[in-house]
Amino acid sequence: MTPLLQVRDVAKMYGARIGCTGVSFDLYPGEVMGIVGESGSGKSTLLNCLAGHLKPDAGQVIFDTRVDGPVDTVTMSEPARRMLGRTDWAFVHQHARDGLRMNVSAGGNIGERLMAVGARHYGDIRARAVDWLDRVEISETRVDDRPSAFSGGMQQRLQIARNLVTDPRLVFMDEPTGGLDVSVQARLLDLLRGLVRQMGLSALIVTHDLAVVRLLADRLMVMKDGHVVETGLTDQVLDDPQHAYTQLLVSSVLQV
Amino acid sequence: MSDYNFAYLDEQTKRMIRRAILKGLAVPGYQVPFASREMPMPYGWGTGGVQVSAAVLTPEDTFKVIDQGSDDTTNAVSIRKFFEKTADVAVTEATEAASVIQTRHRIPEAELSEDQILVYQVPIPEPLRFLEPRETETRKMHSLEEYGLMHVKLYEDISQHGAIATSYAYPVKVADRYVMDPSPIPKFDNPKLEMAAIQLFGAGREQRIYAVPPYTPVVSLDFEDYPFEATKADHPCDLCGAEDSYLDEVILDDAGNRMFVCSDSDYCRSRREAGHVGRLGVETAA
Numbered sequence: 001m002t003p004l005l006q007v008r009d010v011a012k013m014y015g016a017r018i019g020c021t022g023v024s025f026d027l028y029p030g031e032v033m034g035i036v037g038e039s040g041s042g043k044s045t046l047l048n049c050l051a052g053h054l055k056p057d058a059g060q061v062i063f064d065t066r067v068d069g070p071v072d073t074v075t076m077s078e079p080a081r082r083m084l085g086r087t088d089w090a091f092v093h094q095h096a097r098d099g100l101r102m103n104v105s106a107g108g109n110i111g112e113r114l115m116a117v118g119a120r121h122y123g124d125i126r127a128r129a130v131d132w133l134d135r136v137e138i139s140e141t142r143v144d145d146r147p148s149a150f151s152g153g154m155q156q157r158l159q160i161a162r163n164l165v166t167d168p169r170l171v172f173m174d175e176p177t178g179g180l181d182v183s184v185q186a187r188l189l190d191l192l193r194g195l196v197r198q199m200g201l202s203a204l205i206v207t208h209d210l211a212v213v214r215l216l217a218d219r220l221m222v223m224k225d226g227h228v229v230e231t232g233l234t235d236q237v238l239d240d241p242q243h244a245y246t247q248l249l250v251s252s253v254l255q256v
Numbered sequence: 257m258s259d260y261n262f263a264y265l266d267e268q269t270k271r272m273i274r275r276a277i278l279k280g281l282a283v284p285g286y287q288v289p290f291a292s293r294e295m296p297m298p299y300g301w302g303t304g305g306v307q308v309s310a311a312v313l314t315p316e317d318t319f320k321v322i323d324q325g326s327d328d329t330t331n332a333v334s335i336r337k338f339f340e341k342t343a344d345v346a347v348t349e350a351t352e353a354a355s356v357i358q359t360r361h362r363i364p365e366a367e368l369s370e371d372q373i374l375v376y377q378v379p380i381p382e383p384l385r386f387l388e389p390r391e392t393e394t395r396k397m398h399s400l401e402e403y404g405l406m407h408v409k410l411y412e413d414i415s416q417h418g419a420i421a422t423s424y425a426y427p428v429k430v431a432d433r434y435v436m437d438p439s440p441i442p443k444f445d446n447p448k449l450e451m452a453a454i455q456l457f458g459a460g461r462e463q464r465i466y467a468v469p470p471y472t473p474v475v476s477l478d479f480e481d482y483p484f485e486a487t488k489a490d491h492p493c494d495l496c497g498a499e500d501s502y503l504d505e506v507i508l509d510d511a512g513n514r515m516f517v518c519s520d521s522d523y524c525r526s527r528r529e530a531g532h533v534g535r536l537g538v539e540t541a542a
Contacts, residue, residue: 105412115411120479143415
């Protein structure tokens with residue numbers, strides 16, 4: 001089986017400081033990988049490099065495209081990379097405001113990606129927007145409301161709908177549950193887990209919340225100071241951490 | 257004659273503007289940056305259009321200026337006077353007689369011919385401006401032909417108003433490549449953008465020039481199930497009785513009386529001179 005994403009020795013420097021370095025892994029179709037680590041450990045930098053928002057200084061990010069097979073997205077042309085960003089990739093930002101157009105209605109937000117890839121039938125676009133609102137548990141009656149009238153949890157769900165409407169194969173998530181209270185978080189995680197399994201999505205989830213990866217991720221990668229210090233199956237890493245930093249991370253979680 | 261160089265601008269500046277115009281004509285709909293000059297009028301009064309007119313005018317030209325279709329509003333009168341004084345060119349109000357027409361917010365009703373140039377005053381040349389405020393990003397969207405966002409605006413119109421409510425500055429796609437803001441002309445005029453005359457667009461404050469060469473295909477953006485419609489007030493002109501011209505609504509008193517008149521004053525006048533009379537019109541002795 002060809003991995004959906006092959007990452008080889010990706011490195012990003014901010015001047016003399018290390019953003020992330022020497023990161024390599026394979027992600028297979030249908031697999032969900034968690035990237036955990038404390039603030040400043042380079043996990044968001046890594047995610048942005050993989051999603052094409054930042055240009056890595058070294059390394060390859062090889063994505064298995066539908067048409068041409070595995071292609072290095074770092075060296076591919078910008079139009080092709082941006083096209084991937086609208087079709088096969090999805091990016092869920094930590095703050096829904098970064099991923100939504102706040103002055104455009106919920107329906108327009110969901111429809112944008114469809115229109116970006118050429119949908120020109122209003123009725124169809126709207127029907128799919130309504131369908132997706134339903135799938136992320138937002139009432140159809142809110143389709144013409146602006147996201148600014150939505151709660152934080154709804155905004156986050158809307159952002160997910162907007163990203164998944166073009167049936168992407170790979171979803172990048174940057175702290176998808178950050179800033180939400182626990183009950184809303186639980187509902188969102190439930191929804192995400194359902195969507196990921198149902199659509200057979202591959203996902204990369206960056207988070208500092210171990211509960212999130214415990215629920216969603218098949219595999220785990222632990223980062224510290226720009227380096228990957230431990231990888232493995234989620235349960236294995238969380239239940240039997242080997243690296244000192246992972247042990248610290250796991251033991252820092254408050255048990256209630 | 258005055259002490260000004262012909263048509264106010266110095267020759268080097270006119271060369272610079274002409275280069276931008278030629279580039280604009282070569283790449284229809286593409287916004288060419290140019291070094292816009294300070295003109296003796298405020299921004300928003302047509303500094304872009306005036307510079308383009310200055311660059312294309314020759315002493316043999318006949319010049320016409322319209323503002324919202326009319327020859328006799330402040331903006332039109334002052335720009336016409338400006339070129340009378342600085343270029344000493346012949347001026348006219350008759351659309352057919354003019355070789356260069358500078359316009360604000362309208363395309364004349366009379367069909368233009370191959371030996372005419374239509375110069376538009378443009379306030380905001382970037383059609384994506386209010387959807388994407390970053391200029392770096394909109395330029396990238398133009399270069400990569402990423403125009404999905406333009407349809408988001410039309411989608412919003414339909415979802416809020418049940419129809420595409422954008423009635424002026426209606427976005428068009430030129431020569432199947434660049435999405436262009438046709439300046440704030442009513443969408444009634446959009447079908448006329450495919451014409452025999454050269455169309456030049458000048459935005460002074462924003463320092464952009466773009467162009468539509470003669471007979472270039474210009475398509476108004478729309479949805480398959482909500483096609484583009486050129487709309488106007490559903491009345492005949494009250495002065496000349498024309499049913500095919502774009503109308504202004506004029507409120508007559510505080511008792512709710514109003515009249516509709518052609519916004520193109522030259523078109524209305526020539527029709528009245530030809531003997532057409534509208535609801536409130538009076539017979540003119542021809």
